[in-house]
Amino acid sequence: MDASIDRRNQNTPAYKARELIRTLAESLDTPYHGSSFMTKSVYDTAWVAMVTKPSMAADGDRRRRWLFPECFQFVLESQGPDGGFGTGPSEVDGILNTMAALLALCKYQDSLVTDGIPGLDDVAGRITRGKEFLDHALQCWDVQSAMHVGFEVLVPSLLDLLRYEGLDFHFPGRAALMALNKRKALTPLLEADPTQLHSDDLDSKHLSRLCDFLAANLQNGRGVVGFAPNVLADADDTAKTILCLHLLGRDAECDQMIEAFEEEGHFKTYDLESNESLSANCNVLLAILSSKSPASYLPQIIKALAFNLEPQYCMMLLAQALVGALKFWGSNPDDVVGPSLNTLVGDRIPLVTLQIIVRTLSAQDGSGSWKESPEITAYALLTLEKLCDLPWCAPAGLDIHIREAISRGTRFLEQAVISPAVIWVEKVTYGSSILSEAYCLAALHYNVRLNPWDDKVRALLQGTFPSGENLNGFTSFFSRLPIFSNEPQWRLRASIVEGYLFAPGLRRALDNLDIFQYKEPEAEGGNNGKDYLEYIPLTWTTCNNAASFGISSEILYDMLVISALNFQIDKYLEGITEDECLLSDGGVGFESIRSVIQTLFQDTQLPKGSSMGGAPVPQLEPLLREMTDTLSRFIAVVSEHPHVSQASPHARRRLLRQLSLFLQAHVTHGEDSAHMRGQSIQDDGEWMPFKGAQDRGSSYYDWVRTTSADHTSCPYSFDLFTCLISQPWDVSGSQPEDCFSSTSQARYLASDVRQHLATLCRQYNDYGSVKRDHAEGNLNSIDFPEFHRRQVHYNIREEERKTQNSFYPMRQKNGHRNPALVDGVEQRRAELMEIASYERECLDLGLQRLKGLISGQTERALHVFVNVTDLYGQIYAVRDINT
Incomplete structure (x- = not known):
């Protein structure tokens, strides 16, 4: 195209890009070399x-x-x-x-x-x-x-x-x-101002001069550069310089950059940095992938991939780096890339790129922009434009949604007045007019092109992505639950896909832990009794994405493992406590189990090995020995978690106490169920009211708040989750012991929320599992005498009917119970749901009061935990996933 013709329209991206390069080139004649484009500080x-x-x-x-x-x-x-x-x-x-x-x-x-x-x-x-x-x-x-x-x-x-x-x-x-x-030594440090040169039709004279300037500075710095000549070198600017030279056809070696900034597990930005930089690792990876022989830097590629201010900028860089790594991996045979990169790509890239897409799409506002900022909108558009043709976008139903978002964002950018966003981090935060314009022009100039992905890349979908039938089925089922009544359909669907991508890692983690030395019974449909392993990742990813991404992938993964172990320990201890030998000699067997658990938690510090307490009957010794070894492994997973080890002493003791109560509650529940199975059965085939509580002088209220609540795993899991989301304990005592301990009121309310949540979870669980519990002889809430005293018809208050998260499966459209179902078991279930509605009111009040006493990040994380627990309750009320 004739440049003189293009200049007639000075609003075209191509013309503006040439003007930007000319301005940069002319700034080389000043002492500032472009740095004067920063905002005032x-x-x-x-x-x-x-x-x-x-x-x-x-x-x-x-x-x-x-x-x-x-x-x-x-x-x-x-x-x-x-x-x-x-x-x-x-x-x-x-x-x-x-x-x-x-x-x-x-x-x-x-x-x-x-x-x-x-x-x-x-x-x-x-x-x-x-x-x-x-x-x-x-x-x-x-x-x-x-x-x-x-x-x-x-x-x-x-x-x-x-x-x-x-x-x-x-x-x-x-x-x-x-x-x-x-x-840190008292050395002046400056961070990078990375920029991009991006067009096929630019002013070659000025562009060549800029290349000469970059190459000269790289040579003068012996392969590394800083923010400006003679300023401390950093990985960001060095990598961006090398990448620019590669993109413009110049040679630039990566060896000196790697030598200067490579650490054991990542690439540092500069010496003595306080926090590892995601942008630095992404930029180093992009520079290496743009070199003539990236395969020669395979260990460094793996290192930069494995390392995981404006988050959208970091996501843009990460998207560019991951797509580059995926293309490199897909175009090279396995003997070149090696098993480590194969595993890393298969485990991480589909999952992380999907997460980037979901987070980016979720942040777009009604105007089509991101945060009403042209510069941040440009980052988001460049992110989506890089990822939109990935082979897993279409199966997840994201491809059309991405293109619509790009179209809306582009319209906003075309009409916007470009001004620098104050998002760049140095000593203080600043903006840069030249960077802002460069990224906006790059986003407008970018054309979405369909990449011919190799069969090797497309094969990543096999065995990890859900079938269309499963994806549609789960999306339909979850969308009908009250907790997701306001969740966009596209994000719910993508969240379910994300859960499936977490599943292989979860299964490997459970296999590696190998805590339970038994085979789960074959269930109907040949799923080996592991429906819960399909549900668990979905519950966490859907709730996390619906709660503004309240927890990191690391914490989410840890909670997946704990959730799965909780299901397994429940099944394991249920099998142990059903052993008929435990009822011999007046129930000494149950006392022997309690003694074993107590021994494992001596001093409420760490498990003390596998010694057995009490004097068990001889025929139980093999069972108790195996149980001791199994529980020791389970307890160690919790107590030796790095975040637990770094928690305050009081937080660790609180967690281990709740973990002990959780295990003891299984023993008590098993003993109560055994006694209930020994009771006579009514003429209608139902169990007689449970007598154990009355014999102990307690009530349903006492049971559901103690043994039953502890049995759910919610209390101990809540305390473990608190350790995961809290800062490591400072031995100087200059900070609260955890994220809920800023005040006595916050600590009290957090404990109260935990208790109401556990109680609600138990009541929902019992509501949905009455049939199974009675078939197997397990104690259920409705077996208590309080539920057998009278027959009552229940109406639902209008305000409850409007409550978003209330869940009444037995309710008709007019908000009333079906009179045909108020007799017998169904009447007791209806009464149980009414009590659960009160627990929900208490839970909601506690959360509301706690809101102003904790940080925004802690509140979002708590929202995820509460919603996951609530979601299980809603699923239990419809479908029992323990079987």
Whole structure:
């Protein structure tokens, strides 16, 4: 195309791309080399504002003149009504900006002469308001989650400077901050500003000059580069430089980059970094995959793949890296890529790319944009454009939805006024006009093309993806449950596919643990009794995605394993407690089992091996010995989990106590069921009311909140989940012991939520399993005398009928019970569901009261756990998955 013709329309992406490259090339003639395109920063401006110069006054006195009064004025104007200065999108922004601004104000207040600065009457008031803001921000700061460059050096230094000015601050995260500070030398660090050159029709003269500049800097830095010439080298900028040169036909070696930044398990961004960087590992992988012989870097490819501020930017990079790795893997034979990469690709890439698609699509708003930001919208479009033709998109029903999202996002971008998004992380967060424009142009210029995927890649669908019949069946079933009444059909379907992709890893984990040395009985349909292994991944992925992705894949995977083990231990102990030998000699056998469990939890610390307590009857010794070994392995999985080992001593003791109660509850439940089987049967074939509770002087209320609730596994699983989502315990005691212990009220409410949730789960379970429990002689809620005293017709209150998560399978359309079903068993089931509705009201109230006492992340994670437990209850009420 003739360039002069194209210039007639200066709104085309091609013309704008050429202008962008010309601007960059011309910036090489300035000292800034493009860095002047960054947005303003209160932090940096405050430091410039404090620069003074000695001068001689007319009376001969030596004075210091403030050289940049306009910078000081900018700092003053940045103070907000809350007292903070330049508060940005992250906690660290508000903290660092305010600290530097306060220091400038203190210097001004202490200065005897303020030549060049206008007089201020309210300096003290400004300082007071700024101090109050900073004190509150530091009190709420989660130091462990901070990712800004050098914050662990800058904040302690500013704390010292402010203390010298009379402003002292104490906050919960100070000990953790100083621990990070000790790890790092006082070296100025800068992070990358990666950018892309992306078009087939660009100004070759200016493009060539930019290539020469990049190549020269790479050579001068001996194979590595930083943010600018003579600045500390980092992996992000080095990898982006190499990738740009490769894409533009220039040679650039990866060896020096690998030598400088490769660590044992990942690629570091720079020396002594505080947090590993996903973007750095993605950029290194992209650079390697773009080289002439990526197969020679196979160990590094595996390392970058296995390592797992604006999350959409990271997802864009990850999508590009994973698709590149998938193409490399698919186009090379197995003897080239090796078994490690085969396993990594098969296990991770379909799952992770599907997760990226679902999260990206879920974040699009009604205008077609992402966060109303052109730049972030560009990241999302580039992500979807890279992934839309993956061979698993169409079977999951995502291909059409992706194209619709791209179309809506493109329309938004075409009409938007491009301005930089403040999302780039350095000392503080900043924006870059040139980066923003580059990514927007790249997104508009990108054409979605169908890749001819190799048969090897398409074969990844075999054995992992659900059949169309199963996918449609599960989607239809889950969509009818109240908990998913507002869930979009496309995401529910994709979440079910995601669950299937987790399933192979779950089965391997259970096989590797090999805790239960028995074969599960063959069930109807030949599924070997493992329906629960099909349900478990689906329950967690659907609830996690519906709850704004409240937990990470790592935590989700851990909970899949625990959930499966809970089903297995339930089946295992049910078989143990049904042994007729346990009832001999007045029930000594059950006491022997209790003694074994108690021995395994001596001192409520860690399992103590496999010694047996009590004096069991001789014929039980082999059974108890095998049971001791099995339970020791099961307990070790929980107690030796890394997150449990890093939890506070009290949190670990609480978890192990609940785990002990869980196992003991199975023994008690088994003993109660055995006694119930010994009772006479009524004329109608139903069991007589259970007498055991009355004999012990207790009631259904007591049972369902203790033995029965503990038997569900919910209480101990809740405490384990708390360890997984909490920060590692700080031995200095400067932080709460877990994510629910910020206040006594939060801790109390969390425990109350746990108890109501466990009770509700038991009642839903019993509602759905009455037939099975009576056939097998298991104690059920409706067997208690309270459910046998009277016959009552139940109406559903209007407000309950409107409750989204209430679930009444026996309700007619008008909200009333069917009178034909209120006799006998069905009447007792109806009464049980009414009691469950009260437990739900208590649960909802506890969650509402807890909401303002925990962090947003903890709230989202808790939402996932509660919904999964609730979902099992709703499934039990319709379909018993224990069989």
